Amino acid sequence: MLRDPSQRYRPFAPVNLPDRQWPSRTITDVPVWCSSDLRDGNQSLIEPMDPEKKLRFFQTLVAVGVKQIEVAFPSASQNDFDFVRRLIEDGHIPDDVTIQVLTQARDDLIARTFESLRGAKRAIVHVYNATAPSFRRIVFKQDKAGVKAIAVNAAQTIQRLAAEQPDTEWTFQYSPEIFTSTELDFAVEVCDAVLDVWQPTPERKVILNLPATVEVATPNIYADQIEWFCRHISRRDSVLVSLHTHNDRGTGVAATELGLLAGADRVEGCLFGNGERTGNVDLVTLALNMYTQGLHPGLDFSDIDAVRKVVEECNQLPVHPRHPYVGDLVHTAFSGSHQDAIRKGFAVQSAEGIWEVPYLPIDPADIGRSYEAVIRVNSQSGKGGIAYLLEQEYGISLPRRMQIEFSQVVQGETDRLGLEMTARQIHDLLDREYLQNTSPYQLLGHRLQEENGTSVVDLRVSYRGEELHWHGMGKGPLEAVVAALPIKTEIMDYHEHAIGSGTNAQAAAYIELRLEGERSLHGIGINENITTASFRALFSALNRALQQADAQAA
Numbered sequence: 001m002l003r004d005p006s007q008r009y010r011p012f013a014p015v016n017l018p019d020r021q022w023p024s025r026t027i028t029d030v031p032v033w034c035s036s037d038l039r040d041g042n043q044s045l046i047e048p049m050d051p052e053k054k055l056r057f058f059q060t061l062v063a064v065g066v067k068q069i070e071v072a073f074p075s076a077s078q079n080d081f082d083f084v085r086r087l088i089e090d091g092h093i094p095d096d097v098t099i100q101v102l103t104q105a106r107d108d109l110i111a112r113t114f115e116s117l118r119g120a121k122r123a124i125v126h127v128y129n130a131t132a133p134s135f136r137r138i139v140f141k142q143d144k145a146g147v148k149a150i151a152v153n154a155a156q157t158i159q160r161l162a163a164e165q166p167d168t169e170w171t172f173q174y175s176p177e178i179f180t181s182t183e184l185d186f187a188v189e190v191c192d193a194v195l196d197v198w199q200p201t202p203e204r205k206v207i208l209n210l211p212a213t214v215e216v217a218t219p220n221i222y223a224d225q226i227e228w229f230c231r232h233i234s235r236r237d238s239v240l241v242s243l244h245t246h247n248d249r250g251t252g253v254a255a256t257e258l259g260l261l262a263g264a265d266r267v268e269g270c271l272f273g274n275g276e277r278t279g280n281v282d283l284v285t286l287a288l289n290m291y292t293q294g295l296h297p298g299l300d301f302s303d304i305d306a307v308r309k310v311v312e313e314c315n316q317l318p319v320h321p322r323h324p325y326v327g328d329l330v331h332t333a334f335s336g337s338h339q340d341a342i343r344k345g346f347a348v349q350s351a352e353g354i355w356e357v358p359y360l361p362i363d364p365a366d367i368g369r370s371y372e373a374v375i376r377v378n379s380q381s382g383k384g385g386i387a388y389l390l391e392q393e394y395g396i397s398l399p400r401r402m403q404i405e406f407s408q409v410v411q412g413e414t415d416r417l418g419l420e421m422t423a424r425q426i427h428d429l430l431d432r433e434y435l436q437n438t439s440p441y442q443l444l445g446h447r448l449q450e451e452n453g454t455s456v457v458d459l460r461v462s463y464r465g466e467e468l469h470w471h472g473m474g475k476g477p478l479e480a481v482v483a484a485l486p487i488k489t490e491i492m493d494y495h496e497h498a499i500g501s502g503t504n505a506q507a508a509a510y511i512e513l514r515l516e517g518e519r520s521l522h523g524i525g526i527n528e529n530i531t532t533a534s535f536r537a538l539f540s541a542l543n544r545a546l547q548q549a550d551a552q553a554a
């Protein structure tokens, strides 16, 4: 890298628009969406889609609810041409969907484009030529008048060829390429000249598409450019101002959102942000950003993973695990404080109320995601996440102090493994540490009698291969067991709850127990019978306490 990058790179000049309005607006209307996946997306793939993939993608876009779909650059190749023919001839285009095709501003290519559209009910013919200074100088070797003439000539050719196919309902679209690098007054001059040819009306609008072909400035500058353009273009009421942003600086979504605030009516982009270089703007993120502001985008991503599958298979490119809304990890919290807040959020969240779960900007269920992935446990996790997984997956609600104790057990394991632990692995650990903890004492059986408010218990216990018989009496069953033990213990806390319901219901009991002079430890018992569950919990706690005392003595 250069010590002084200003020797090679210039800062982008701001737009002189002191009374700009867009910063104090909010997005209240949904734009017209146009997918460019089958054109801009397709032209940037390592392997462009074959016709079957294109058709599958087209049908997915239709199912999602996209009403304008740029399906090809028909003059580019026979495949693109044939695909347009197939859509038309085989009746793949629903009545409420309009296909769009792109052409350079060259008569031969425009003619071929119209040929591809013969018999279409409706179509958008999209023509572009570069208007930016470097393109005028380097690519076209033309001055401003020459470049404007290219656009005007193409507009005339399009007008003429459309008139020759009067059964099709035509919409015309013009893009001054690299609008963002074109002098604003010149962009307006060229677009006005194109409008002079096409003579749009409020009933028959023309689309003026203003591409950030390459993203070269901060999104506020794009917004200024769009607002400036909207104020200066003639026949504003007869024009749909369309945005077409790329993501070179990583701000394609921001630029588009600000462009909408600045007055645009329409957005072109690709699903999950495929497209040239760093991609076209991601239509899914834009749509779901609106959704999470309470504005239905008119696109349906209720099963976002099904859409992703088609897009990944057709593009042969993976969607990043951190990609907004759809990535594998974007609804997942590993870190303890996030998990704690999410768990508390779920606990107070009602089915109908405003969504208010910390760290989750969208309810994953709204886009077809389960809650399973929301909390995952590794060495960064705390008690909340562990407790959440046990609750969600196994119906086990650890009491608060036991959550703290068990999270240290899990922490030891994740540190040792250096890996994530699944809900099942956590449950196995709980099982090993607590439920199957039968050393040194294993409860083999018990008989309980209740008489006049007194509990009398007989216990059959295995101790190092030997069967022991203990007898105790107390005001309740647990007090009777404590009285039967040969070791002095104290029960500090007790909880119980049902797991499941009906005939399959089980009882879970949790006991916090202290040996004389030691710190208290927990045990769990699970059984169909609540008394058995509580006795097992007591033995589980006793064994853990004795193991800890042994470990400290060693």
Ligand SMILES: CC(=O)SCCNC(=O)CCNC(=O)[C@H](O)C(C)(C)COP(=O)(O)OP(=O)(O)OC[C@H]1O[C@@H](n2cnc3c(N)ncnc32)[C@H](O)[C@@H]1OP(=O)(O)O
Pocket: 040, 043, 073, 075, 076, 077, 103, 104, 105, 106, 109, 128, 129, 130, 139, 140, 150, 177, 213
């Ligand atoms: C920003 C974008 O994404 S724009 C869309 C880009 N997509 C594509 O290009 C994919 C499809 N394109 C193609 O397959 C080919 O470009 C074709 C078949 C359309 C044309 O191929 P070719 O005839 O070989 O021309 P090529 O694309 O190389 O263009 C070069 C010529 O067209 C001119 N040209 C380029 N763009 C345009 C335009 N939009 N309007 C008018 N002329 C143009 C160039 O100045 C150059 O002219 P020159 O030969 O007189 O110097």
Ligand SMILES: CC(C)C(=O)C(=O)O
Pocket: 040, 102, 128, 175, 177, 178, 209, 211, 212, 213, 214, 244
């Ligand atoms: C054809 C135009 C709209 C384009 O794809 C771009 O400028 O990125």
